[in-house]
Amino acid sequence: MMKLRVVAMLVGAMVLGACRARQVDVRTAPSSPQPSQVSVQVANSLAQGVNVYVNLGGADTFLRQVAANTTVTIPVQGFAAGSSVTLKAVTVDGVRTYQRQNVVLNGTYVFPLP
Numbered sequence: 001m002m003k004l005r006v007v008a009m010l011v012g013a014m015v016l017g018a019c020r021a022r023q024v025d026v027r028t029a030p031s032s033p034q035p036s037q038v039s040v041q042v043a044n045s046l047a048q049g050v051n052v053y054v055n056l057g058g059a060d061t062f063l064r065q066v067a068a069n070t071t072v073t074i075p076v077q078g079f080a081a082g083s084s085v086t087l088k089a090v091t092v093d094g095v096r097t098y099q100r101q102n103v104v105l106n107g108t109y110v111f112p113l114p
Helices: 002-018
Strands: 039-044 050-056 059-066 070-075 084-091 097-104 108-113
Touching (some): 039 059
Parallel strands (some): 039 108
Antiparallel strands (some): 039 070, 050 059, 084 097
């Protein structure tokens, strides 16, 4: 019985210690500049769709497929504004490739096809 009382007192002391008020420090996230939005407007006047890629440093990154006779604005994510890239559009049958080299990504770049 004595052991039960001691255990109950220890548990009670731990519970009371856990329930006491604690000081909380609340802060906002540090302000950082928002990344600039860059995009490519593909004006596909071809009779078939194209797959659009952006290339920086030798690696093609697929952006989107654009249907025939369609104009689409595609956000380019993961590339910093001011980057100099190559834009590439490959017809869905793989027969033709259209490229624009040394494109500087700022705002919206218009990429007409053909």
